[in-house]
Amino acid sequence: MLEVNNLHAYYGQSHILHGVDIDVGDGEIVSLLGRNGVGRSTVCKAIMGLVPAQGSVKFKGRDITGLRPNQVAHGGIGYVPEDRQIFPTLTVRQNLELGLKRAGKFGRWNFADVYRLFPNLEARQDIAAGLLSGGEQQMLTMCRTLMGDPDLILIDEPTEGLAPKLVEQVGALLAEISRRGVSILLVEQKLAIALKISARLYVMGHGRIVFRGTPADFGENSVVRKEWLEV
Template sequence: MLELQDVHAYYGKSHVLQGVNLHLTEGEIVTLLGRNGVGRSTTIKAIMGDVVCTGTIRFKGRDILGLKSYEIARLGVGYVPENRDIFPGLTVRENLLLGQKKRHAQGRWSMQDMFALFPRLEERAEVSAGVLSGGEQQMLTICRTLMGDPDLIMVDEPTEGLAPRMVELVADLLRRIAERGVSILLVEQKLTIALEISRRVYVMGHGRVVFEGTPASLSADATIRKEWLEV
């Protein structure tokens, strides 16, 4: 589904990504772990065409490096940024409609699917999105992205600042998305969530992948956790 080989990215003279390699298969949840500033969000932005980079990025066998972000989105890549980026002056329903890939084409996700996944959105369908709680806005952003019918969805720090109950709801939503065959690349700080829902995890440090394996193998590797994850 997705493959990165020797990807390098820069912000000015700062060499942020220094040869990143990773891959995802269909319906797989993979989490990028690591401390702030190690290049996790930049990796997602590189895939989405938001930063200039070198190397190889393939999506469903096609080289997408150098394409515009909207071209990558049309190929089936969804992106949920950390800042959520809802349209606060529009209603919940209008926000969801804006995510539709084609107005008259039926994808694997409908408006009713979104309401079934998160009933609170249906209750507040005609409410301005700007008055939603942080957790509700996060769910709206994920659901709006799904309305574009992506094969891969990349989600940056979805549980940041959320109450424990809302964190559980986000984790459950991600599981249900993967069950429909959508691959998920997740950037997350909370180790417990990553270990609970991921099939594989990558740990990043200094712009490189320093660990790849299953949640169980990471749990068993105290050295990696101490050096690259724990404060």
């Protein structure tokens, strides 16, 4: 589904990504772990074309390196940024409608689907999105992305700042997304959710991949956990 090879990215003169290699299979949940500032979010932005990148990014066998973000999105990759980026003056339903690639044309996801997963959104569908709580805004951002019917979704820190109950709901949504055949690259800080739902894990440090393997492999590698994740 997704193949990232020797990916480099820069912010000005700062070299952020140093030859990152990542792959995500069909319907697979893959987590990208690491401390803040190691380049995890930059990986997502480089894949989406939001920052200039060197190397190779292939999606379903097609080289998408250097494409504009709208081209990447229309090609089938969805992106949930860590800062949510809702439209605060539009209603919840209007925000969801903006996720559709074509007005009125639904794919695997429709209003009933997202409302079933997050009843709060249905109850508040006619109010301005800016009035939602932080957790509800996170739900809205994820569901808006799903309305575009992506084959792969990049999700950056979806549980950041959420109450435990909402974290559980997000975990359930991620599992449901995978069940519907959508691949996920998940940037996450919470080990518990990543270990629970992921088929494979990558750990980043200083702009490089320092570990790759299954949750079981990770559980047996205390050195990686202590050196690259624990504070």
